[in-house]
Amino acid sequence: ILYAAIGHPFGATENGIYKTTNGGDTWTKLAGGLPTASVGRIALALAPSQPARVYTLIAHSADSAGGGGSTLGAWRTDNDGTTWTSVSSIGSIQSSYGWYLCVASVKPNDPNTVIMGGLDLMRSTNAGTSWSYITPLHVDMHALAWDAGGRLLSGNDGGVHRSTNVGTSWTSHNNFGVIQFYAGLATHPSNINYMIGGLQDNGSNRRSDGTKNW
DSSP: OEEEEEOOTTOOTTOEEEEESSTTSSOEEOOTTOOOSSEEEEEEEEOTTSTTOEEEEEEEOOOTTSOOBOEEEEEEESSTTSSOEEOGGGOOOSTTBTTTOOEEEEOTTOTTOEEEESSSEEEESSTTSSOEEOOOSSOOEEEEEEOTTSOEEEEETTEEEEESSTTSSOEEOOOSOOOOBOSOOEEOSSOTTOEEEEBTTSOEEEEOSSSSOO
16 A cells, blocks of 8 residues: 655645555545645655554645645544544644645654644644644754654754654754855955855854854
């Protein structure tokens, strides 16, 4: 069994969750409680320790300007996608940027612990019945992963953060220069080593010497 999602951010008739049981030769679009209108970007997360359980976070389709992409809802199936139960008590976690911020992951050894992210990061330890806020040191979630030691990793606009307690606390691991500068730098009129630049959602930084430190 394999699942895949089509989630054109501006909406499309083919948007939805699909399932194959023959290695991809044929696919079936799933229903059973899933939304059929205003469907935008979709995140899927299968529970490795209980493969019949799959979670999904679905954003509203966005308008032509990229607005309106808030959280449409979250759902869970326990029977390989035949029927789906709403777990939308998670609320709206994507602001209007669900077309850009839409991630989900299940703890590898616990099918009841699921993490979903958009602007913020949320955790449920009871299969989506209730949720708690676990946003790390920076908002805008783009990736979630679990390392070999069972630690949760979050990739966000602030870089990479790691948690040893499923998001209760976080450690920053950002000693590498990957944050994006907006186009253009302000340089000093007489000191070529002095520069100021604006970062993507990370404020302004200044370099005052000839090193790589900002």
